Amino acid sequence: MAASLHGDRKTTTPKALSALLSTQQEEDEDEDCKQNATAYRQLGPGHIGPPPKKEKEVSTAYTKRTSKDIWSEEEVAEGSQYDDLADPRPQPEYEIILKQSVGTEDLFLGLSQKDPSSMCCEAMLVKIKLPDTKAKDVFLDLKEKYLDLRTPKYKLGLHLPHPIQNQEGKAQFFSDRQELEVTLLLK
Template sequence: MEYLGASSLQNLQALSALLSQQQEEEDDEDCKNVPASAHLGPGNIGPPPKRDKEVSTSCTERKSKDIWNEEEVAEGSQYDDVDDQRPQPEYEIILKQSVGTEDLFLGMSRKDPSSMCCEAMLVKIKLPDTKATDVVLDVKETFLDLRTPKYKLGLHLPQPVHSQEGKAQFFSEREELEVTLLMKRPMDIINM
C-alpha cells in the first residue's frame, strides 16, 4: 500500500472542508440527507462562471419578427436565385505567387510552393458565345458574382480578397474571362 504524504492528507482535508461547507449552504430540507458529493458535478470545479450581461441583453433587445439578423447571413447569399435557370459556366481558380530568382534559386525568402505563400487568385471563366460588353461582374470580399445573358455564376471565394484592387480581362478568341484578385493575408512570418 502506498503511503499518503502530509500534502495528500492536507488535500483530502481541504476537499472535505469544501464539501461540508457546500452542504451547510443548502437550506433545502429534502437535501439534508443526501451526501455533499452528490451535489457536485464537473461544473463545480474552479471559480463560478462570470455572467455576461451583453449576451442576455442582446437576446431581449431583439423583439422584431425577423428570423435572423443581417450579420448571420453569409455574404453573397442575396445573389442566390433558384428561379434563374441560366447555367453556371465552367471556371477554374488558380492561386499565384510573385517569385523572383532570389526565391527560386537562392531560397533567400521564406516562400514555399504552398498556398499559404500566394498573393493573388486567378479565376478563369469560360463564356462561350458571349461578348465582353455583355458581362456584368461584381466582386465582394468573399464573393464573385458574374452575370451574362446566357450564364450566371455566384462563386464563394476560398480566401478573402481586396475587392477594389482586382483586374479583369476578356479574351474573345478563347471566349474566356480572367479575373485577378489580390488576396487579403495576415502579416506573419510567411507573408512578409
C-alpha cells in the same frame, strides 16, 4: 419395478432404486441446465445488461441522426445569401489558380522562405469560359469572398477560397478564346 421376494422381505436392484428415487422433473431440470449452459457459452461482453430496444420507424419531420454532423444537408438551404435559386441560367466552366510572385532569390536560394501553399500566394486568377458571349454583355461584381458574374446566357456565383481586396484587381475578356480572366489580389 424389478423386485424379488425372499421370504417376507423385498430386495430391489440398484436401477429400480434409482428409478424410485429420481423423478421425471429432475431429468427435465438436468436437460434445461445443459441447454442453458450451451446458451451461456454463446454470450459475450456485448450481451451484458438489458437487450437493446428496437428503433421504430418514425415518420415525423425530425429523425434521429446517427452521424456526428452538426446539421444535416436537408437543414441547409441550397446556395447562399448571394445566390438566386429562381435563376435557370447554367453555370459556366471556371478554374481558380493561385499565384505567387517568385524571383530568382526565392527559386534558387529560398531567401523569402515562401512555400507552395496557398498561404504564401499574393493573387488569385479566375478563368471563366463564356461561349457565345460578348464583353459588353458581362456583368461582374466582387465582394470580399464572393464573385458574382452574369451574362444573358450564364450565371456564376462563386465563393472564393480566400478573402480578396475587392477594390483592386483587373478583368480581361479574350474574344478569341471566349474566356474572361479575373485577377484578384488577396488580403
